[in-house]
């Protein structure tokens with residue numbers, strides 16, 4: 102006679118859920134999680150990504166809060182451009198496992214960096230930006246701030262659809278009077294209000310990140326890549342303009358307001374045309390609106406979607422026809438990083454003598470080996 | 471055709487036969503081909519061991535008189551040995567001509583330099599014998615004359631590596647820090663919320679709060695009610711987990727209430743719709759700008775809220791939305807998904823999700 106272990110119904114349910122999936126090879130590693138490929142036990146062709154939250158000592162008797170955020174928001178947000186959460190179960194040691202849709206085509210960062218093998222144009226940028234903006238609009242429309250928008254959190258589905266992922270820092274819009282942390286969003290994508298220490302902010306913070314991703318898609322290198330917070334602020338001042346009481350009333354009273362002494366007037370649209378002209382005057386107009394220094398004057402996600410750029414030529418590329426990453430794997434990404442460090446790619450987009458740039462990349466062949 | 475292997479640079483033959491000992495790969499599955507960059511003549515590892523284990527020896531290829539050493543052999547990375555050779559040459563050239571753009575006055579100078587290097591590489595890879603010899607001489611001369619520079623650049627490259635490794639580590643630490651602060655934020659908020667809920671329950675008990683009030687006035691309270699509503703859903707899902715997931719299906723209407731906004735995408739060939747075919751105007755209520763309430767107004771004047779881009783209209787929108795979504799569902803105390811989550815709660819949530827899935831399949 103078989104001895105059946107009796108589980109309470111909840112444990113049983115969890116057990117059932119866990120048994121539905123088979124965990125495979127590791128796909129990637131983040132700050133707080135390892136991500137594995139997995140498939141359904143019933144239908145092995147149905148692939149999933151299983152995000153297993155790393156054990157954290159301080160939460161022995163509960164689940165890590167990052168995971169809880171991710172769980173809480175993904176459970177509520179159902180949208181084609183937001184990664185979907187299929188299931189969740191806890192494994193032994195109370196490890197939380199999020200079962201996510203599997204997104205096999207890498208992330209936007211890989212495409213941006215692989216200058217050698219991935220070519221793309223204005224229609225492609227428009228399509229990617231459209232999907233990103235929709236995702237952000239949907240989050241904001243559901244009162245959720247993402248707070249970590251950047252190219253490597255934009256994953257790509259098999260059909261080319263871009264999906265906003267990694268909700269580990271997300272939260273809902275705060276009530277008035279409630280302070281939020283200013284230390285969110287990866288530095289290069291962090292808006293000036295957060296760099297200046299604002300504790301009451303809104304969707305505009307995410308929009309700045311969207312603008313930075315837009316700029317990066319065009320020049321194929323991070324637009325403002327500061328190594329420290331101070332450097333980040335001075336890059337903003339230099340390339341966008343110095344925040345002052347004139348262009349942003351009250352800014353000088355933010356806790357951490359400090360800017361380089363030389364005041365740079367806010368650059369107009371024309372100044373962006375040289376470097377970002379590839380998306381046309383309308384595209385540049387949209388870009389400039391996303392990087393308004395004063396968050397109150399920054400365009401909202403909804404207004405972005407109402408902008409004329411989407412309707413002007415070229416049309417956004419159909420998602421099936423979008424460029425894809427070539428081959429697979431981390432090695433390639435590393436190769437791209439090595440190249441970037443050589444400082445060659447930064448100038449490539451606007452370098453009319455692109456022959457030089459190409460030659461330079463050819464020579465990268467043997468370096469770093 | 472000569473019976474001895476010729477000294478050209480063939481691609482590894484399709485039968486995978488060792489040109490030296492004539493062993494065919496399908497007879498010996500583990501057979502591995504090796505090359506030596508002295509001459510790129512490939513042969514199987516058995517031959518390499520046999521011929522070179524006892525010390526340097528001559529290449530067995532006809533007409534090739536290079537002296538090869540065991541240690542120089544490696545497996546070919548590319549099927550095409552001429553590619554293999556080109557890669558080696560490029561690697562060698564790149565190690566000598568390793569100037570960076572910063573080393574040049576102008577971009578033009580840098581490009582000219584790159585052009586020169588590329589021409590030289592071309593001569594080495596596929597130039598005539600004379601061109602190759604000349605290029606080889608140039609390379610050696612440059613190497614001799616610029617030894618110090620080359621070494622400096624090589625080190626700079628390594629330092630850049632080191633620097634970026636350090637930077638990467640710092641980035642990781644910063645990412646971790648951000649998570650920790652978000653956590654602190656959540657804890658603070660939870661405490662705060664508990665405090666204000668207590669205050670509210672107190673005043674409710676004293677009968678101080680009336681349901682009337684301005685639209686936003688009611689809203690704040692309704693937000694609380696809505697949260698209680700959410701708790702009800704959680705509780706329902708939990709009990710469903712006990713009685714079977716099917717029972718939970720009845721309750722998931724509320725669980726996935728936000729999904730109400732979702733609509734089918736339009737036919738793919740229509741004109742591009744930036745919104746992706748989704749309804750974006752709230753249908754159940756109309757939002758007026760500038761709704762006010764004393765509790766909010768005091769913050770409206772606060773520079774901290776204004777300057778940071780806090781959006782009061784978003785707040786009223788949320789308050790209204792939540793009020794309409796959770797109309798007067800009033801249950802036992804709300805239990806937030808806060809810091810940490812027990813296995814039971816995870817199961818509860820997944821029960822809810824399964825139920826949603828089931829329901830969708832029924833539709």
Ligand SMILES: Nc1ncnc2c1ncn2[C@@H]1O[C@H](COP(=O)(O)OP(=O)(O)OP(=O)(O)O)[C@@H](O)[C@H]1O
Nearest residue numbers: 128129130131132133134136150201202203204267
């Ligand atoms: N759904 C998915 N499909 C395929 N790969 C995925 C998926 N989710 C995550 N990955 C891979 O796993 C990696 C880590 O995932 P993720 O960014 O979600 O973790 P994280 O802990 O939040 O990391 P971090 O905050 O450091 O970016 C990703 O960079 C990606 O390569």
Ligand SMILES: [Mg+2]
Nearest residue numbers: 131253254267
């Ligand atoms: Mg991530």
Ligand SMILES: [Zn+2]
Nearest residue numbers: 488491514517
């Ligand atoms: Zn042999």
Ligand SMILES: [Zn+2]
Nearest residue numbers: 509511529534
């Ligand atoms: Zn030989």
